[in-house]
């Protein structure tokens with residue numbers, strides 16, 4: 553076959569350009585134009601003039617990072633974390649807290665307009681918590697640095713595998729704000745800890761849990777020494793075999809219900825927002841003992857158990873076997889007999905779903921970021937009177953809502969839940985009623 557010479561495209565990566573930022577997108581990035589291309593600028597705010605460094609250039613768009621703010625916006629504030637510009641955890645610390653919510657509203661307005669053509673959304677008051685010390689669970693990355701002969705631990709840098717060795721993190725709840733130096737020093741006293749690949753922190757209602765994921769065997773003697781050195785944390789070990797021995801399960805309480813979980817289950821990380829979110833769901837749904845609720849992506853039963861207190865029957869569906877087991881256990885210990893849980897991959901065909909019945913009349917769904925398009929496309933939506941969509945991704949929410957609107961539902965209420973202040977995450981609750 554003939555071989556043609558193809559010159560390499562000139563790369564603009566690393567080039568500094570000057571931009572005037574027009575708006576910010578749903579991920580909190582500045583949006584500007586450069587030589588006819590749309591340019592997304594990390595760390596830049598609407599109205600600012602910035603010097604930015606190109607990270608990536610494609611046919612129609614450029615990804616860049618602000619390196620100098622030439623004329624700052626009035627909404628710009630000093631980040632409260634000294635590692636903010638390196639750490640990938642927060643993206644909006646440079647935007648003042650009240651304007652973060654305004655930005656998230658505008659982003660959703662724009663996405664709903666784009667996908668559903670619905671304007672003037674029926675906004676309700678946002679659910680909020682303290683803007684710092686709100687995060688009860690986090691994952692800490694670890695790597696053994698061969699050159700320095702020590703275990704490094706911290707958070708991954710923005711879009712990078714590098715570990716930023718933070719000294720403290722003020723979005724974590726109090727017990728874990730300063731845990732990093734203690735963990736670093738203690739683990740580095742034990743050579744056996746060099747194979748720890750990550751650590752999960754969880755500030756549950758019944759204590760603080762720290763799970764170490766490791767790839768090589770760690771002797772019980774070392775684990776016992778660490779348990780003493782890292783008191784009062786409850787230490788847990790995961791060697792990748794899928795079996796972690798729990799003396800006590802972590803748990804949280806909402807409205808007199810007790811939820812136990814394991815650290816591989818999904819739990820909402822902002823305790824205050826979770827509680828308000830559940831109570832808002834209960835109030836918006838306004839269920840009676842004639843309602844039969846389908847709770848899709850139900851996790852450990854966070855919503856299912858609360859709605860089971862009012863509805864006649866609840867069916868919870870979830871893909872993680874371990875979460876389903878916890879959901880069943882939680883229903884049992886909270887003495888709720890009108891709720892059943894099923895393990896099912898909701899991207900699969902509904903014809904395989906033994907849990908589906910025609911008597912279901914209320915739909916609640918809380919999918920992960922990929923949304924719920926596959927299952928919404930298959931469900932006979934006509935049988936539902938109300939749909940409550942809890943979302944952690946505004947793009948998939950707006951996309952999926954087109955299916956609900958096409959099926960004859962009207963958006964009745966929508967509200968932000970500021971689950972992750974200072975980050976680009978946008979969490980939303982939307983209630984649809986049959987027209």
Ligand SMILES: C[S@@+](CC[C@H](N)C(=O)[O-])C[C@H]1O[C@@H](n2cnc3c(N)ncnc32)[C@H](O)[C@@H]1O
Pocket residue numbers: 818819820849850851852853854855869870871872875896897898899918919920944
């Ligand atoms: C955002 S969490 C919500 C969990 C629960 N509603 C809560 O409030 O804690 C999304 C849940 O969907 C589950 N999930 C993700 N993809 C799924 C799929 N394809 N099929 C079934 N469940 C899935 C995850 O395991 C997770 O528990």
